[in-house]
Amino acid sequence: MEKFTQLKAIAAPLLRINIDTDAIIPSREMKRVSKEGLGEGMFAGWRYIEPGSRNENPEFILNQDPYRQAKILLSGSNFGCGSSREHAVWALAEWGIKAIITPSFGAIFYGNCVRNGILPIVLPDERVKQLAVLVEIDPNNHQIEIDLEQCTVTGPDKKTDEFDIAPADREMLMEGLDAIAVTMKRDDEILAFQARDRIKRPWIYL
Amino acid sequence: MAQTIIEKLWNEHSVADLGDGSHLIYIDRVFFHERTGSIALKGLEATGRKVRNPEQVFGCMDHIVDTIPGRTDETMVPGGSAFITETRAAAHAAGVNLFDLGDDRQGIVHVVSPEQGIAVPGVTLVCPDSHTCTQGAVGALAWGIGSTECEHAMATKTLVIKKPKLMRVTFNGALGFGVTAKDMILHLIGQHTASGGVGYAIEFAGDAVQKLPMEARFTLCNMAVEFGAWTGIIAPDQVTYDYVKGRPFAPDGDHWNQALAHWQTLPTDKGAKFDKEIIIDCGDIAPQVTWGNSPQHESGIDGFVPDPANEEDANRKKSIERALEYMDLKPGTPLEGIPIDSAFIGSCTNSRISDLRAAAAVLKGHKVAEGVNAICVPGSGLVKKAAEAEGLDKIFLEAGFEWREPGCSMCFFAGGENLGLEKRAVSSTNRNFENRQGPRTRTHLASPTTVAASAIKGHLTDVRKLSQ
Numbered sequence: 128m129e130k131f132t133q134l135k136a137i138a139a140p141l142l143r144i145n146i147d148t149d150a151i152i153p154s155r156e157m158k159r160v161s162k163e164g165l166g167e168g169m170f171a172g173w174r175y176i177e178p179g180s181r182n183e184n185p186e187f188i189l190n191q192d193p194y195r196q197a198k199i200l201l202s203g204s205n206f207g208c209g210s211s212r213e214h215a216v217w218a219l220a221e222w223g224i225k226a227i228i229t230p231s232f233g234a235i236f237y238g239n240c241v242r243n244g245i246l247p248i249v250l251p252d253e254r255v256k257q258l259a260v261l262v263e264i265d266p267n268n269h270q271i272e273i274d275l276e277q278c279t280v281t282g283p284d285k286k287t288d289e290f291d292i293a294p295a296d297r298e299m300l301m302e303g304l305d306a307i308a309v310t311m312k313r314d315d316e317i318l319a320f321q322a323r324d325r326i327k328r329p330w331i332y333l
Numbered sequence: 334m335a336q337t338i339i340e341k342l343w344n345e346h347s348v349a350d351l352g353d354g355s356h357l358i359y360i361d362r363v364f365f366h367e368r369t370g371s372i373a374l375k376g377l378e379a380t381g382r383k384v385r386n387p388e389q390v391f392g393c394m395d396h397i398v399d400t401i402p403g404r405t406d407e408t409m410v411p412g413g414s415a416f417i418t419e420t421r422a423a424a425h426a427a428g429v430n431l432f433d434l435g436d437d438r439q440g441i442v443h444v445v446s447p448e449q450g451i452a453v454p455g456v457t458l459v460c461p462d463s464h465t466c467t468q469g470a471v472g473a474l475a476w477g478i479g480s481t482e483c484e485h486a487m488a489t490k491t492l493v494i495k496k497p498k499l500m501r502v503t504f505n506g507a508l509g510f511g512v513t514a515k516d517m518i519l520h521l522i523g524q525h526t527a528s529g530g531v532g533y534a535i536e537f538a539g540d541a542v543q544k545l546p547m548e549a550r551f552t553l554c555n556m557a558v559e560f561g562a563w564t565g566i567i568a569p570d571q572v573t574y575d576y577v578k579g580r581p582f583a584p585d586g587d588h589w590n591q592a593l594a595h596w597q598t599l600p601t602d603k604g605a606k607f608d609k610e611i612i613i614d615c616g617d618i619a620p621q622v623t624w625g626n627s628p629q630h631e632s633g634i635d636g637f638v639p640d641p642a643n644e645e646d647a648n649r650k651k652s653i654e655r656a657l658e659y660m661d662l663k664p665g666t667p668l669e670g671i672p673i674d675s676a677f678i679g680s681c682t683n684s685r686i687s688d689l690r691a692a693a694a695v696l697k698g699h700k701v702a703e704g705v706n707a708i709c710v711p712g713s714g715l716v717k718k719a720a721e722a723e724g725l726d727k728i729f730l731e732a733g734f735e736w737r738e739p740g741c742s743m744c745f746f747a748g749g750e751n752l753g754l755e756k757r758a759v760s761s762t763n764r765n766f767e768n769r770q771g772p773r774t775r776t777h778l779a780s781p782t783t784v785a786a787s788a789i790k791g792h793l794t795d796v797r798k799l800s801q
Contacts, residue, residue: 143655144648145527145627149766154746158412160371160419178754178772203648205528205561209764210745211463212369213479231531234563235463239479252648293495294353306481307382310489313349313357317491320348320359330584330592331361331456333388 129244130303134225135272136198139188140259146202147209148236152218155179165214166221189222193267201259202229204252207236216243226273228280230255241296242306246273248280248290258282275301335602337499338568339534342474342599346457348491355495360486361456362389366442367420368396369461373483374423383427384487390429391451392420395441398434399748400710400737406434409749427487440713440739443467443681447551448713450580454569454596459486464681464763465564466557470550471577472569472599474534477558497563498532498608501601503539506615511797513691514549515683515761515780517541518556519621521613523631530562533609536601537567541615547576548687555682556763559628568600620796622668623765623778625656630765632668634783634795640664659767660775661755669795671777675758676707676788677770678734678781680744683761684712688781689720692761693728695785695796701733702791706752708735710742734788745769759787 156168167181174190176182183190189197200206200219206229207215216239219227226246240247250258261283262269269283275297281287292300299306310317325332336344349357365373370392377384384390397416399408406417417434424431432438432445439445443464446452454472459465461483468475478486486492504517522529535557537550545553550567557565567573574593577583584592619633630653632639641653641664657664662671678684678692689711701707709729711717717739720726726736741747744762751771752758758776761784765776777793786796 142648142651144652145629147764147766149745149764149769153768155411155749157368158410160375160416162372172768172772178768203652205531208527208561209463209558209766211461211477211479213372213461213481216479231528231561233561234531235477235479238482242479242481293355295351295355295493306493307380307485307488310357310485310491310493314489316349317357317359317489321490324359328455328592328595330588333582 128303131225131244131246131275131300133274133276134198135270136225137193137196137266138199138201138258138262138271139194139197140201140262141188142201142203142256142259144203145205145208148207148212148215148233149209151207151215152212157212157214162217163221165218169218169222198223198225199271199273200224200227201255201262202227204230206232208233211235213239216240216245220245228255228258241299244300244303246275246300248273250280250288250290254288335605337601337605337607338472338536338566338599339474339499342455342457343496346474351493355493357491358457358494359491360459362391362451362458363483363486364442364446364451364458364460364465365392365483366396366462367394367416369480370483371416371420371423373461373480373487374427375419376480376484377488378423378426382488384429385490387428390487391446392424392429392431393442393445394420394434394439395741396747398740399750400740400742402738404434404738411749413749437714437718440716441681441684441741443551443555444684444712444716447471448580448715450577450583453577453583453592454573455599459483459492463558464555466562467551467555467681469557469564469566470547470554471573472567472596474564474566476564497534500530500533500535500609500611501607502535502537502611502613504537504541504613504615505539506541508541508615509618511620511782512615512618513780513782514545514552516618516621517615518553519623519628519631519778520618521611522556522560522628523621525560525611527559527627527629528561530557530560533562535562535565537565542567543570546687547572548685551685552682556628559763569596620780620783622783622793624660624662624668625653626659626765626767627652627656628763628765628778630656631778634669634793636668638662638664638666638668668793671793672757673705673759673787673792674756675752676701676705676784677743677758677760677762678784679708679710679712679742680762681712682763683781684710684716686716686719688761689716689725692781692785693725695782695799696732696789697728699732699789701788705788705791707733707788708737708743710737711739713739743770746771759784759793
């Protein structure tokens, strides 16, 4: 997994609330048992004019310059709600999104981001809206800076906000760690737990 | 100290406190399906890792398989048959349990798991599917995960989880005539928004929940994720024990007695504290339908399409405006009477035998309105068999419904089918998102009885009027 430390990039405001993972990657765009080849289908229902086509809808923000180069999404609350499909995160990552800033996330989507090198950032609704306004004035020059070491987001107005992230999630993103390998360092504890549990709850063990 | 059922299960399954609010949680059961589980199994193969306890891992074909009678591994999903064949091969190689095509036990994961006694009280159960919260209805801690986390759970028997905040939603009072568990959960989401549960594990409680039969409890918990919650749970009671006893994978003999004694200690202690409490009077709930593209866009069937001009919050106002444009609805239109093109009964929300019985009771002696495309998809092979033994299939067929093989079907293009460009559907499913049931399809979520009544009339219908 690619490591995340700092990022200064164009941000695209997509301030709709409750953007679900069906919108991020429609079912019909998941065509192979693979994490790859999904970027083209990202936001397909909004990005292309006819369903299933590849004719770009010029109204959709990620089809406009310079937002085509955006690495940060600004969004309304509950981003990534709905289906657990990790394909949504794989599609965003393949297209080039590295961080998403929103007042709240769907829980499964948040976890999927962390495991795939996308930094999920929660900021207050008012600040997300303010950042969107600032970005839209001059998206090329009004970029957003993110520092994962410091857990800060600095807007085009030079105002800096801190954000919360679980230390384990932060470490995984910064070091590009393999979560299974990290957990397996505690394998003795897991096996000891299981041995005790077999006695305590024998009916669990089929 | 007084504890909630969620805290009891959390503590019982905590292998290690990781010190930052996160714990390493022991996972009793893993379920998967061919769309997201296939990738998890192949991911393990690719890294040379093994499933630690394959006997505790279960898979079903439901998302990609089609539901047309006489089906094979072929499906209308582009590239879909590879999901089926690769899942089968990976499952056999890993030695896990698989309810495959042609097996009566095959069906929708969240119908099959409790039906087989795999989800039982007190277990931790995960599946790379967001509606895994359904299974919390038996008193299990069950939640949806991504494919990468599924690999983790299969390889290590654990997951790293941040402790959720605790919420109790108490439903008091009696449900009115024609009002179901589906209406209870839609009402909750309508009142408290689709992000009202974000960050919380939710216990559903109250006398109205205790009075719900087991299958209705699944419906209630199913849409906890549509409320934004991490999961939902209902404390086990006699209704639960009666449901679980005798199921193929449920404990039996001495194990049953031991398990039962343990399960009886699980319900939330008197005086236990929740971070948030919501209390709902069921007397206020009418049969519900949605009018927009979020489950929070809902109202009683006796209501009207809202006017965005009356919404003060700018984001919500925009969301309503956009929904009305997508749904092609005008503010002030009565919901009852909106014409429909399709009616769908199925999905992990409402495809169990009691759902089919309730819909069939409405349909009996009636015909679906002309021009309405009506489809019923039982939740599992066993549900289908039971329904056919009672003659329910005949009632559906005589009314003009298609009678299908089990699977997720029209809930979301499963099997590669959809309801058609810009068609308006009334659906017993859980998501009314844009394009979910087809290209620009306009979905109105409702209970199976409201779907049945609307199918007969050809428009959204108040089932109370039809039945009385």
